[in-house]
Amino acid sequence: MKNNNHLLNKFTEVMANALLGVSEEPGLYIWPMPYFHPAEGNFYLYAPKNSFLVQLRSLIDGLRNKGVNDKDIALLFKKPSRIATLTFLFEGMRYSELTKEERVKLAIDILNYIASFRKEDPFCEEMRNILWDESEVRDVLRKVNLISIPQLPRDKSTKIRKLASQINASLWLLCEYLYFNHHSIGHEFHGPYRLDNGLLLIVREYYDLKNELWSFSDKLPANQITSFEVYEKIQK
Amino acid sequence: MGASPGVVEGVVQIILQPEEVNRMEEGKILVVPFTNPLFTSALLKCSALITDEGGIMSHGAIIARELGIPAVVGTKKATSSLKDGQRILVDGERGEIYEK
Numbered sequence: 001m002k003n004n005n006h007l008l009n010k011f012t013e014v015m016a017n018a019l020l021g022v023s024e025e026p027g028l029y030i031w032p033m034p035y036f037h038p039a040e041g042n043f044y045l046y047a048p049k050n051s052f053l054v055q056l057r058s059l060i061d062g063l064r065n066k067g068v069n070d071k072d073i074a075l076l077f078k079k080p081s082r083i084a085t086l087t088f089l090f091e092g093m094r095y096s097e098l099t100k101e102e103r104v105k106l107a108i109d110i111l112n113y114i115a116s117f118r119k120e121d122p123f124c125e126e127m128r129n130i131l132w133d134e135s136e137v138r139d140v141l142r143k144v145n146l147i148s149i150p151q152l153p154r155d156k157s158t159k160i161r162k163l164a165s166q167i168n169a170s171l172w173l174l175c176e177y178l179y180f181n182h183h184s185i186g187h188e189f190h191g192p193y194r195l196d197n198g199l200l201l202i203v204r205e206y207y208d209l210k211n212e213l214w215s216f217s218d219k220l221p222a223n224q225i226t227s228f229e230v231y232e233k234i235q236k
Numbered sequence: 237m238g239a240s241p242g243v244v245e246g247v248v249q250i251i252l253q254p255e256e257v258n259r260m261e262e263g264k265i266l267v268v269p270f271t272n273p274l275f276t277s278a279l280l281k282c283s284a285l286i287t288d289e290g291g292i293m294s295h296g297a298i299i300a301r302e303l304g305i306p307a308v309v310g311t312k313k314a315t316s317s318l319k320d321g322q323r324i325l326v327d328g329e330r331g332e333i334y335e336k
Contacts (some may be wrong), residue, residue: 150334162304166304169302170280172302173299180273
């Protein structure tokens, strides 16, 4: 089947370029392991997932038949990085019961869902993950209390920097605990958003932390934690 | 190679398998073949990280930078050269390890 889908072609191009950059590195040297190899890659994890792919296809078709539009289907996944984890399935798709036409259609659907969140740059080619427009950024910043670290005494600012870093690291590790290799199911880092005066905003959202699969999740104080960091004088 | 900056002096704790992570003691220097999410609890306790395998984009390197602890990765032989309880200094900027 000839493919004329711009998104699918772009995805293939982006993946090829990314893999070219890491192809000489052993898998353990990269996290999460993005290498694709029939013997060493993620193939063995996903080849048995035939039923999942068939169910996913049928679920999407079912929602469409009930009149749910693609944007709302995308929102069911909550965040684009979570949808992006599904692209790992592309590798094992050809071993599923789906026909080639169905597989291509499913791949295009998944990429469309990602693109519905990241409107301008669905695969973050510009090294930015932009999910909010300017007004959304302004609205969000109105609701948060940012601590101005440069104005604090040095010992205090160092402590706060370290604490913020450790909170982020701990939440990242918690997501790995919950979702292992596919930890991005539990977090979305987005930005940098350009603010006034050359400032940059980075947002780190950790969500679905109280995942019912794990008994200890009940003990967590929050299901969602979002960190807002504003940086100045960033040099490339 | 250095993967996360900082200098820390401390005591070596070698963990060869994820099943051994409960042995990890707070503040020790974690020495492992490599890391993955199964090493999480040990990573949260260590004061520095040393791995046999990995590069600056490996799991351990990314987590060490986030945690703000020094890391030297891809040493090839740390788990076989260092000993449990040994006192060392880790320089994560220069990627060097010194016996104290």
